[in-house]
Amino acid sequence: SQQGEEDPQALSIQEGENATMNCSYKTSINNLQWYRQNSGRGLVHLILIRSNEREKHSGRLRVTLDTSKKSSSLLITASRAADTASYFCATDRGSNYQLIWGAGTKLIIKP
Amino acid sequence: SAVISQKPSRDICQRGTSLTIQCQVDSQVTMMFWYRQQPGQSLTLIATANQGSEATYESGFVIDKFPISRPNLTFSTLTVSNMSPEDSSIYLCSVEVRGANTEAFFGQGTRLTVV
Numbered sequence: 001s002q003q004g005e006e007d008p009q010a011l012s013i014q015e016g017e018n019a020t021m022n023c024s025y026k027t028s029i030n031n032l033q034w035y036r037q038n039s040g041r042g043l044v045h046l047i048l049i050r051s052n053e054r055e056k057h058s059g060r061l062r063v064t065l066d067t068s069k070k071s072s073s074l075l076i077t078a079s080r081a082a083d084t085a086s087y088f089c090a091t092d093r094g095s096n097y098q099l100i101w102g103a104g105t106k107l108i109i110k111p
Numbered sequence: 112s113a114v115i116s117q118k119p120s121r122d123i124c125q126r127g128t129s130l131t132i133q134c135q136v137d138s139q140v141t142m143m144f145w146y147r148q149q150p151g152q153s154l155t156l157i158a159t160a161n162q163g164s165e166a167t168y169e170s171g172f173v174i175d176k177f178p179i180s181r182p183n184l185t186f187s188t189l190t191v192s193n194m195s196p197e198d199s200s201i202y203l204c205s206v207e208v209r210g211a212n213t214e215a216f217f218g219q220g221t222r223l224t225v226v
Contacts, residue, residue, distance in 0.1 A: 031212050040201050042117070042217030043154075050212075095209040099183065103141070103153040 005103055006089060012108040019076045021105040023089030024069075030092045032065055032072045033099070037086045046087075047074075079109045113138050113206050118220025124194055124225050131190045132221045134204035139184035145177070148201040148220075157202075160187045194225045 006023045013019055023032070035043040047071065049056045049065045054064045062075040076083055076099045089102040114137040124130050134143065142161055146154040157177055158166040166179040180188045191198050204218040 033214070035215070039224050040220055042115070042219050043215065044202060044213055044217070046212070048212055069143055072224045086129075090215065092213045095213060098159075099213055099215050106151065 001022060006087075006105045008105060009103070010106040010108070012110060015079055015081055015109050015111050017079055019083070019107055021074045021087050021107070022071060023073070023102045024042070024071045025091045025100070025102075027091070027093060027100075028071065029067075032063075032091065033090045034061075034072075034074050034086045035059075035090060037088065037104070038066045042055070043088060076107075076108060079107075081109050082111045083107060084109045099110050112166070112214075113140065113216040115204060115206065115216055115218040117204055117221060119221055120219055120220040122224070124223065126195050128194055129190055129192045130194065130223060131188050132187050132202055134186070134218050135224065136185045136206055140206040140208070141184070141188045142207070143181065144205040144207070145179065145187075146203040147206060148203060150200075153208055157189070177182055191223065194223075196225045198224045199223055199225045 004030045029051055031048050033048045034046045036046050037043045047058045047063050049059050049063045060077045065072045086104045086106045090099040116135045118133055128208045142159050145157040147157055148154050156169045157172045158168040160166045160181040162181045162184050176192055178190045202221045205215050207213050207215050
């Protein structure tokens with residue numbers, strides 16, 4: 001069920017800095033999604049970018065998608081301690097397929 | 112959207128015993144997914160639970176160890192049987208709402224510690 005790779009595996013930055021996480025995948029997709037997981041809890045949907053989109057914004061989140069490189073990045077600007085969590089990408093190949101999950105990036109924001 | 116209630120949220124169990132985790136969804140869904148997540152790791156799919164048929168297990172997971180029930184379209188249970196410390200993990204149930212874009216919804220997770 002896992003086709004995506006995310007890097008870095010872990011990222012520790014100071015509060016206020018920007019955090020960038022990357023996701024690569026292997027097959028063609030309908031869209032790519034990013035989810036957040038607070039420690040040991042269920043994942044929560046953050047943002048979705050369709051295969052015909054290159055960039056999308058939502059608040060402090062910016063997602064890019066490069067289908068030629070089969071990669072995506074999630075940028076969190078002006079990070080806060082509350083952003084500390086694990087972030088996962090998931091690829092959607094269409095309604096007949098299950099989502100495929102990346103390995104996740106553990107983000108720690110130091111106050 | 113879908114709201115999933117998962118319980119228990121955590122448990123500490125003796126080795127050799129079994130624990131049943133329950134997930135209740137606020138809407139009818141065809142498939143429910145059960146994942147295991149070991150500390151600091153990604154999601155590993157255990158099985159897909161379909162209503163009215165046996166669950167489909169992923170490689171490395173067997174029904175005798177992880178029996179699943181799916182009595183109706185809103186409920187499922189996962190049992191972790193004959194537990195050992197290696198079963199200590201977070202267990203998550205999930206549904207995917209499919210349409211033009213598929214979105215996943217998760218229960219709150221069950222943190223299991225086997226001693």
